[in-house]
Amino acid sequence: MGETGVTNPxxxxxxxxxxxxxxQRPGMLGGPLSGEVIAGGRSNLTYTVTDGRGRWVVRRPPLGHVLPTAHDMGREHRVISALSDTPVPVPYTVLLCEDTEVLGAPFYVMEHVEGVPYRSAEQLDALGAxxxxxxxxxxxxxxVDLHAVDPAAVGLADFGKPEGFLERQLRRWKKQLEASRSRExxxxxxxxxxxxxxxxxxxEPAVVHGDYRLDNLLVGPDDEIKAVLDWEMSTLGDPLTDLALIITYSSAAMVGSTTVSNAHTAEGYPDADEIIARYAQRSGRDVSALDWYVGLAFFKLAVILEGIHYRHAQGKTVGEDFEGIGDVVPGLVDGGLKYLDGA
Structure with missing residues (x-):
């Protein structure tokens, strides 16, 4: 394991x-590791590592400025492990390390799942409508499958505090905005x-992903979802916040920047009304108040991207395409206000 000449990501x-x-897992590795950063992440760092025989994924918090309550590796590891025997496809978890002496931050290791995280309209257009x-x-x-999981049945009854969830969401994102506020x-x-x-x-509360979108899913060659990734903001709470986030990611405010996915502009991708109708029909949930949730999703995304912009300005981001991410934030603020106005 101590070979020299290996470049560390x-x-x-x-x-x-x-x-x-x-x-921790004697005999797991067949030789020294090599690895690289997986491109596309905007928050926690994700790597693929291999010993030349097997392949795994490592997740750790970002470098530098880390917001309070965010980037909790223990929560990610716990929810993925808990969902392993449900209809929700998740990777197999190998281990969690909360000892910061090992890598300088908590991290966890999980299996590498083959699949494509569709991020661009060009990728989808190649498949056809x-x-x-x-x-x-x-x-x-x-x-819908995720929101149908009984939290108590999978050991997640104490994974969050559903009572007052929406009020806490507003407080949380306002607090994180203040922690990253560096401009008007x-x-x-x-x-x-x-x-x-x-x-x-x-x-009724459900397991909420917190950042559910197409490019956080791995899609197999059969077009089935092979794994749901990036559980860093998961909790027990209001399931309509996940649905609202999909609608927000599909809005015009998310178009025009290389820093965010434009997959929703591909031919054949359903519009907001179709997404809402399918979710409502299959889940049986009341979606009549969804406008408010979409307004909240715009606010949340604005705060998240502003935090990434703040870290990028400090030189603390890893990867490409961060320089324009701050330009998306004003459009999200405007989009949220217009949605609440019914425009």
Whole structure:
């Protein structure tokens, strides 16, 4: 495990990781590790590592500025492990390490699942409209499957505090906005205030992913969802927040930047009304108050991207295409205000 000449990706000491895996899972590795950062992530760092025989994925928090309550590796590992015997497709987890002496931050290791995280319209257009529509339908159906999981039955009864969930979401994202506020963002405080004055009553709680979108799913060659990834914001809460996030990711405010997915613009991808109708029909949930949830999703995404912009300005991001991410934020604020106005 101590061979020299191996290039470490940013934030990942491959020799130390190999030593730790040998300590915790004797015989797991057949040789020294090599690895690389998986492109496309905007928050936690994700790597593929291999010993030349097997392949795994390592997740750890970002370098530098880390917001309070975010990037909790233990939560990610716990929810993925808990969902392993449900209809929700998730990778097999290998181990969780919360000892920051190993890699400088908590991390976990899981199996590497083969599949494509469709991020661009160009990728989907190559498949054709029919296959694109089928993949989007599977995305929605998998979300319905997630929200149908009984948290207590999979050991997640204490995974969150559903009571007052929406109020806490507003407080949390306002707090994280303040932690990353480094420039004027006209309208963002007004968006928060408007959300605060009419908070809907939540339905029965469910396991909520927190960042559910097409490029956080791995799709196999049969167009089926092979794995749901990036559970860093998962909790027990209001399932309509996940549905609203899909709608927000499919909005015009997300078009025009290479830093966000434009998959929703592909021919055959369902529009917002079709997505909502399929979810409502298959889940049986009342979606009449969804406008408010979409306004919240715009606010949440604005805060998340502003945090990434803040880290990028500090030189603390790893990967490409971060330089324009701050340009998306004003459009999200405007989109949230317009949605609440019914425009």
């Amino acid at each position: 940013p934030g990942l000491d491959l020799r130390r990781l190999g030593e730790y895996l040998e300590e 029919a296959r694109t529509g089928g993949i989007a339908a599977s995305m929605i159906d998998t979300l 963002l006209p309208g963002i405080d007004r968006l928060h205030e408007r959300l605060s004055v009419r908070i809907p009553t939540s339905p």
